Amino acid sequence: MLEVAGLVVALGGREVLRGVDLSVAAGEVVTLEGPSGAGKTTLLRAIAGLVPAAAGQIRCGAPAGLVFQQHALAARLSARDNVLVGGLGRIGFCRAALRAWPRPMLAEADGCLARVGLEGLGARRAGRLSGGQRQRVAVARVLMQRARLLLADEPVASLDPENAAAVLDLLRGLARREGRAVLVTLHQPELARRIADRRLRMEEGRLWPL
Ligand SMILES: Nc1ncnc2c1ncn2[C@@H]1O[C@H](COP(=O)(O)OP(=O)(O)OP(=O)(O)O)[C@@H](O)[C@H]1O
DSSP states (O other), rough: OOEEEEEEETTEEEEEEEEEEEOTTTEEEEEEEETTTHHHHEEEEEHHTTTSSSEEEEESSSSSEOOTTTOOOOTTTTTHHHGGGGGGGHHHHHOOOOOOHHHHHHHHHHHHHTTTTTTTOOOGGGGGGGHHHHHHHHHHHHHHOOSSEEEEETTTTTTTTHHHHHHHHHHHHHHHOOEEEEEOSSSHHHHHHHHOOOEEETTTTEEEOO
């Protein structure tokens, strides 16, 4: 689903990724570990098309969606409205601003919330959800984007161990049950061992198998 070959990314005049090769298959969970500043976030951003490659290739066989460390939800919007943001590309900004979501999309958003274990919480403001619930909403939003490749950058950094494990198990379940590909950066090796089919380590812009 994802093939990266010889990827070089330069930021601020410095090579941050220095020839990265990586593949992630449908149904597979690959974890990225490594010290702060190694280039993990930059790799995810490059795959998502948010930073340009100076050299190399990125072949993404399916739409990709990002789950951020700081779950990046609109606190004043409901959980459902946050999920619907993932469908913006399909109805356009004007209809979304008027909250003129087609009925099937509302049902799809509720379905996404149910798949992340938040059935019945669609009307609750995101700001009134727990940290773990908010991160689940962020995952539901990429499901609403219909992303087949999930790129998660430290998705459990702000969660207690129990919620962290639950969110990671959710990502693994989406890979196993729905054949999505998951590439996730993690700081704690024990969490990586919990979900990874394959563990990779990044150091100074290069990837190594673990
Ligand atoms: N916009 C930018 N301009 C210049 N340098 C940048 C920019 N963004 C990141 N960098 C640098 O690129 C390097 C890699 O950063 P990146 O955020 O990818 O590391 P990381 O492995 O994700 O670190 P962390 O685990 O702390 O999130 C760092 O040295 C960082 O300072």
